[in-house]
Amino acid sequence: MRASKFLEEGLDPRVSALERRLSSIKLIAPVMSPKGGVGKTLISVMLSLALTRRGIKVGLLDLDITNPTAHMVLGVDIEKTKPVEDEGIIPPSAHGICFMTIAYYSGEEPLPLRGVEIDDVIKEVLTVTSWKELHVLLLDLPPGLSDEALDILKFLKRAKPIVVTTPDALALNSAKKLLKLLQEGGVKPLGVIENMSSNVASAEVKKLCEAYSVDLIGTIPFDSELRLCLGKVDSLLKTRVAKSIEAVAENVLKKIPP
Amino acid sequence: MAHEWALAQAIIESVEDYALSHGIDKVKKVIVKIGELQAIDKEVLSFALNELVKQLGEGKVDIEEFELHDEEAVLRCRACGFEWKLRDVKLSEDVAESIHFIPEVVHAFMKCPSCKSRDFEVVKGRGVYIESIEIP
Numbered sequence: 001m002r003a004s005k006f007l008e009e010g011l012d013p014r015v016s017a018l019e020r021r022l023s024s025i026k027l028i029a030p031v032m033s034p035k036g037g038v039g040k041t042l043i044s045v046m047l048s049l050a051l052t053r054r055g056i057k058v059g060l061l062d063l064d065i066t067n068p069t070a071h072m073v074l075g076v077d078i079e080k081t082k083p084v085e086d087e088g089i090i091p092p093s094a095h096g097i098c099f100m101t102i103a104y105y106s107g108e109e110p111l112p113l114r115g116v117e118i119d120d121v122i123k124e125v126l127t128v129t130s131w132k133e134l135h136v137l138l139l140d141l142p143p144g145l146s147d148e149a150l151d152i153l154k155f156l157k158r159a160k161p162i163v164v165t166t167p168d169a170l171a172l173n174s175a176k177k178l179l180k181l182l183q184e185g186g187v188k189p190l191g192v193i194e195n196m197s198s199n200v201a202s203a204e205v206k207k208l209c210e211a212y213s214v215d216l217i218g219t220i221p222f223d224s225e226l227r228l229c230l231g232k233v234d235s236l237l238k239t240r241v242a243k244s245i246e247a248v249a250e251n252v253l254k255k256i257p258p
Numbered sequence: 259m260a261h262e263w264a265l266a267q268a269i270i271e272s273v274e275d276y277a278l279s280h281g282i283d284k285v286k287k288v289i290v291k292i293g294e295l296q297a298i299d300k301e302v303l304s305f306a307l308n309e310l311v312k313q314l315g316e317g318k319v320d321i322e323e324f325e326l327h328d329e330e331a332v333l334r335c336r337a338c339g340f341e342w343k344l345r346d347v348k349l350s351e352d353v354a355e356s357i358h359f360i361p362e363v364v365h366a367f368m369k370c371p372s373c374k375s376r377d378f379e380v381v382k383g384r385g386v387y388i389e390s391i392e393i394p
Contacts, residue, residue, distance in 0.1 A: 004393055006280070010291070011388040016275045017268030065362075088264035089359060102363070105356035109366035112376050114336075117362045120384070124360050128264045 018126035018155055021088075024133040025059070027256045029190050030152050033164040035174035036143035039195040040164050042226070044140035045073040046242060047162075049233065050249035052096040056135040056256075059091065062101035063152070064142040065121050066111050071103050075231040078103045088130030095233050100129050118147040126155065135256055138162075145181060153185055160190040160255070162217070167194060167202040179212040190255055191217030193248060218248030261359065262299055265386050266306035270314070270321070273391060277319040285321045287392040293383040294331035294344055295361045297354060303386075331383030333368075340372035344383065347371070361385050 022028060031044045041064070048060040062070040071078050074094045082104055083089045091100035102111070102121060113121070131137060139159075141148050152159055161182060165175035175192065182189055192214050194205045201219045209216045221240055229235035236242060273288050290307075292298050307324045314321070331344035349357070353367045361384050365376050 006282070006391040006393055007276070007388070011272055011276060011391070013265070013268040013272040013386060013388055016272040017264075020271060021264075083359075085261045087261075087267075089261050102360060105360050105363045106366040107356075110376065111363070111366045113362055113365055114377075114379075116379075117365070121360055121362045124362075124385070127268050128261050128359070130264065 012123070014123040014127040015155075018123060019157075021126060021129065022131065022137065022156065025131060025137045026134070027136045027190075027252075028139070028156055028159045029136060029252070030063075030139040030141050030149075030156075030159050030161045031164060032141050032149060032161045032178060033171070033174060034143060034145050034178050035165070035171045038164045038166050038171050039220070040143070041070050041073060041140050042241070043162075043164055043193060043195060043220070043245070043248075044138050045070055046236065046245045047248055047252065048097045048138050049095060049237065050242070050245045051136055051252065054249060054253060056253070057098070057133060058096070059098040059100070059131050059134045059137040060140065061091075061125070061129070061137065062099075062103070062140050063122065063148050064140060065102055065118050065148065066113050067142065068101045068103040068106075070140050071099070071101050073230055073236075074099065075233055076101075078107060086130065089128050090130055098131060098134065100125065115147045119151055122148065122151045123155070136252065145178065153182075153187060160188060162190050162252075163192045163214070164195055165192060165205060165208070166196045167198075167204060172204055172208060176208060179208070179214065183212060189214050191215040191251065193218040193220065195220045196222040215251070217251040218244060220244040220248070260299060260302050262302040263306045263310075265298070266303055266310055269307060269324075269386070269388060270310050272388060273321060274314070274319050276391060282393055283319055284394055285319055285391055286394045287323045287325055287390075288321060289325045289327060289389045289392075291327050291329045291387050291389045293329050293361070293380075293385045293387075295357060295364060295380060295383055296385040297358045298386060300326050300328075327389070329383040332381040333378050334381050335370035335373060335375055336377045336379060337375035338370060338373040340370055341381070342371055
């Protein structure tokens, strides 16, 4: 009998695969904010460090594809550090964190990409990276509500975003839009972090959390000295910010499914 | 083992998902296109596909054969419209290896030969995709 052809258009093998690749991870938490400069990368890295120090297995994926910088905060030399292959790509360990970034491959060259290409990178990285078993995978997202954010919400249905804001009106306005988008999509955030705040949570952030029934999982003070510690993990861990992140880590720990 | 194994696993899982969702339990042939840009090792991919398909459990889809077809990589500049072939450009071994893992990294290391813009598209031959699934 003559074979009949199925499939009118091609089939992208990565779409079926990527969620399976992450199936041994208990909690996937994208660190998100439509507003730039609120501290997503620093929080992603320092929260990864704080969780790792509690003895759990943590992965960190820099999804700021066109402008990856998490390696700079961690002090990872991307020229010398390269992932190894073992039925996939094994993220190198950085201070105990399984750390993956496109910078291992693009180096310090500019990497200008349009949406369709960013979408391809995300699918490729999620398909070929072998995280094995992790308690938490943090994803450091770029600002905006564009391809990276939409892809994560589309492909990783069980992701629980951490929304980062500062007390200022612009960041709050952005956080509100993100929370609305998540609510419309039926996505329950892990919580909100108020960054660059005074020592107590601002009334505006508390109000925002109440309006969207989301937990405020941390309040992090502004620290003008923090920039001097970038790339020096030992110094980073001695900052006021690191102490506040400890409380965030405790809150995240409680939210990891058994 | 090479990361071709992860891609082979993805191909098999996709065919399986597609077949099961269309009520198909037997597949005669899967044609896989291999884009030149990603420089996949066809021997490794072919070996991995044939090994992994043996491990499919009972009651899963029976896949008889995989056929791998090469697809030439063609690039087009979005700034000036110039079109060129990957094979016309010389890449160092390190760069080729980076592109092998994540093909979009090509934008970090290649520019339009005509106007030097990095804003170009890969018209065809990017990576791995399933072109067709034939049933008996």
